[in-house]
Structures are given as structure tokens and as C-alpha cells.
């Protein structure tokens with residue numbers, strides 16, 4: 001059983017093939033990573049999954065139902081939420097009001113939406129900032145707000161687009177348990193992220209995109225030593241160079257011990 005299935009999705013922008021025949025599936029309850037070098041097509045694939053753009057060809061299935069032609073707002077109602085890389089809160093609204101914007105999807109009454117917003121704020125650690133205007137938040141606070149807005153829509157599948165980008169190492173350390181706790185209460189997560197240590201520690205399964213094509217899939221330990229992945233990140237011949245380097249270091253250590 002999969003919660004999300006992408007089947008042979010291609011997305012062209014004029015002559016440019018941003019996503020090229022990509023297929024993936026996400027297991028319910030997992031944290032699945034989507035990684036790849038800049039311009040690989042990760043955000044484009046997210047956009048197709050969340051319904052903000054249609055694929056040129058291919059299909060997207062949510063809980064085994066074909067949603068390729070379903071509008072973004074309808075996908076949100078079905079239980080898919082996404083965060084955006086560029087965070088744009090309503091600057092003059094308070095933090096709790098910003099989160100309530102998401103909660104209105106499932107709570108028509110203002111009081112109910114605000115109550116749900118407070119619950120979600122607690123989940124992402126924003127309770128002390130509830131009544132501050134969103135513009136008073138730091139970068140780390142804004143990232144939490146973006147996460148909260150998506151969570152407030154009550155998703156079963158949460159698409160996180162670089163929620164750790166721009167954070168310092170201690171802020172990243174603080175966010176990791178927040179993401180784990182969301183998964184622990186049953187929300188499946190698909191995450192696009194450049195912060196490799198976080199990806200490796202969070203994900204059960206990782207897909208690697210390079211120049212629009214999926215080039216590898218597997219658990220973090222396997223992906224980290226996949227020569228195709230190393231090449232995609234560091235350039236042609238890099239895997240061999242790294243292996244030679246590791247060999248040299250090994251030999252030097254051996255010589256030192258001898």
C-alpha cells in the first residue's frame with residue numbers, strides 16, 4: 001500500500017525538461033526524502049504533486065486515487081499539504097491568525113480555527129509567539145510558521161520544501177524532533193532538503209533526482225555510498241577520486257601503524 005504514487009511524470013518548460021519520466025512511491029507513515037543538486041527538478045516535482053502545476057505527461061495517485069487533474073485546493077481538502085521554500089506569511093497578522101488561515105480549511109467557525117491554530121503552534125514550538133505579528137519572527141520562527149500553516153490544514157501527507165534551509169546548526173537540531181513528532185502522530189512526510197545530515201538522520205527512504213531523472217532510491221546508508229549519487233553531486237569521476245583518496249588515507253594509516 002502506498003499513500004502517494006508518481007508514475008512516469010515528465011514536466012517540460014518549453015524546451016527544458018525539468019522532470020523526466022520520474023516514478024516514485026511513498027509508504028504510509030514514512031519520512032521519504034527527495035534530494036539532488038540545484039536545478040534537479042525537486043521543487044517542480046513537488047509542484048506537480050501538490051497540484052500547483054499539471055505534469056506534461058504522467059500520473060499522480062494519492063491513496064491509490066488518480067489526482068493528476070485535481071486542483072490544488074481540492075488536494076488540500078483530500079489531505080495533502082505543502083510548505084513553500086520562500087516563506088511569505090501575512091506580515092501584519094499575528095502568528096496564531098496566520099496559522100488559523102490553514103485551519104479554516106476544516107474549521108468554519110473562527111473560534112474553532114483559532115483553537116486548532118493554538119494546538120498546532122504548540123506542536124511546532126511557537127506558543128510563546130502566538131500574539132506577535134508574523135513580521136516579528138526570526139528566519140527560524142518563520143520556517144516554523146510555514147510548517148504550522150501547512151499542518152493546520154490537517155494533512156495525511158505533508159510535503160516539506162527545504163524547511164531547514166537558512167537555519168544554523170543548532171536551529172536545525174531543534175527542528176528535527178519537531179518533524180519526527182509530526183510523523184509519530186501518523187502524518188506521512190515527503191521532504192526536499194539540502195541539509196544532508198538532517199536528511200540522512202530523518203528519512204526511512206530517499207530518492208535522488210539529477211537533471212530531472214531519478215537516479216537512485218534506497219535507505220540513507222545505501223544512498224550515501226551510491227557512486228551515481230556521489231557523481232551527481234560532485235561531478236564526473238568523483239566517486240573514483242573519492243575511492244582512491246579513501247585508499248590513500250587507508251594506506252597512510254596502515255603505514256603509520258606499521
Ligand SMILES: Nc1ncnc2c1ncn2[C@@H]1O[C@H](COP(=O)(O)OP(=O)(O)OP(=O)(O)O)[C@@H](O)[C@H]1O
Pocket residue numbers: 013016017018036037038039040041042043044045
Ligand atoms: N516555471 C518555470 N519556468 C521555466 N523553467 C523552470 C520553471 N520552474 C523551474 N524551472 C527550471 O526547471 C529546472 C528544475 O528546477 P527546480 O526548481 O524544480 O529544481 P530544484 O531541484 O528544486 O532546485 P533547487 O535545489 O535549486 O531548489 C531548472 O532548470 C529551473 O530553471
